[in-house]
Amino acid sequence: MNILDGKEVSTKIKEDIKVETAAFTAASGRKPHLVAILVGNDGGSETYVASKMRNCELVGFESTNIRYDVEVSEAELIAKIQEINKDPNIDGLIVQLPLPAHIDPDKVTEAIDHRKDVDGFHPINLGRMQRNLPCFIPATPYGIMLMLAHYGIDTAGKHAVVVGRSNIVGSPMSILLARNSNPGNCTVTLTHSKTKDLKTEVLRGDIIVAAIGKKNFVTADMVKDGAIVIDVGINRENSTETKSGFKLYGDVDFDNVAPKASWITPVPGGVGLMTIVGLLKNTLEAAKGTIYAKG
Ligand SMILES: Nc1nc2c(c(=O)[nH]1)N[C@@H](CN(C=O)c1ccc(C(=O)N[C@@H](CCC(=O)O)C(=O)O)cc1)CN2
Numbered sequence: 065m066n067i068l069d070g071k072e073v074s075t076k077i078k079e080d081i082k083v084e085t086a087a088f089t090a091a092s093g094r095k096p097h098l099v100a101i102l103v104g105n106d107g108g109s110e111t112y113v114a115s116k117m118r119n120c121e122l123v124g125f126e127s128t129n130i131r132y133d134v135e136v137s138e139a140e141l142i143a144k145i146q147e148i149n150k151d152p153n154i155d156g157l158i159v160q161l162p163l164p165a166h167i168d169p170d171k172v173t174e175a176i177d178h179r180k181d182v183d184g185f186h187p188i189n190l191g192r193m194q195r196n197l198p199c200f201i202p203a204t205p206y207g208i209m210l211m212l213a214h215y216g217i218d219t220a221g222k223h224a225v226v227v228g229r230s231n232i233v234g235s236p237m238s239i240l241l242a243r244n245s246n247p248g249n250c251t252v253t254l255t256h257s258k259t260k261d262l263k264t265e266v267l268r269g270d271i272i273v274a275a276i277g278k279k280n281f282v283t284a285d286m287v288k289d290g291a292i293v294i295d296v297g298i299n300r301e302n303s304t305e306t307k308s309g310f311k312l313y314g315d316v317d318f319d320n321v322a323p324k325a326s327w328i329t330p331v332p333g334g335v336g337l338m339t340i341v342g343l344l345k346n347t348l349e350a351a352k353g354t355i356y357a358k359g
Pocket residue numbers: 111112113115158159160161162183203204232298312331332333334335336337339340
């Protein structure tokens with residue numbers, strides 16, 4: 065069994081981003097600028113946004129975190145997004161998910177100018193991704209593809225089984241793995257809560273992407289020998305064992321699945337760290353105007 069090490073790969077790619085950013089800043093006289101909007105005080109979201117801000121600084125970006133109380137109205141949030149859309153000094157804009165129940169995430173996503181949508185969630189970016197056109201790719205699937213490329217994993221012709229059909233991971237992941245690209249060229253099965261006999265489907269996977277949001281959901285009896293296992297889960301549970309007061313679990317029962325896998329991502333230290341890399345790469349592209357021309 066080999067580990068797909070998110071720490072090692074993300075560190076290496078961030079070094080490359082840092083060098084590219086320095087060249088961009090020297091040539092343009094400005095830093096790429098990311099704005100992250102955070103609504104409420106969900107513990108996980110606070111951690112992820114703080115990490116995004118920290119990593120922006122690390123690679124030489126400017127970053128701004130705009131915070132709203134959990135009670136903020138959808139209209140106020142969208143008005144802020146429209147203001148940022150018009151600001152030429154801001155290259156990328158993300159709204160951290162999940163949002164409180166009274167705010168429609170689809171309306172918020174569609175309010176973001178697709179040219180600043182460095183999360184890659186806007187329907188224009190998703191549609192362009194499906195057609196293999198230049199676009200911002202959702203950060204987590206982008207990070208996973210970068211990780212597969214880093215380790216030179218040959219995915220062509222393999223059967224990939226994606227567990228979970230979310231807009232931000234499962235659905236885009238299934239498109240990227242099926243695309244005529246490298247990594248890609250997989251035969252893909254996209255499974256979800258209504259899939260019949262899920263275990264039989266997952267057992268067919270040469271590649272398994274678990275993005276269902278349930279602790280230890282994928283067990284050893286669902287995984288064939290030699291499978292490549294990508295765990296997108298970040299399930300937090302309170303714990304007295306750790307200094308932080310919580311413990312993270314993936315969607316895969318790592319201890320029992322790892323001995324059967326050829327490659328596997330750990331949690332923490334796997335896909336989560338690559339999500340940040342996907343976001344940084346999109347933000348740099350937004351600043352350079354290589355996907356959508358500036359102006
Ligand atoms: N607007 C967005 N919201 C959300 C996204 C997203 O891509 N855009 N994805 C997830 C959360 N997420 C990014 O925002 C994210 C998750 C995990 C990590 C990460 O670094 N995980 C570390 C552990 C960190 C910890 O201690 O908790 C790891 O796995 O090693 C980064 C980003 C939902 N919302």
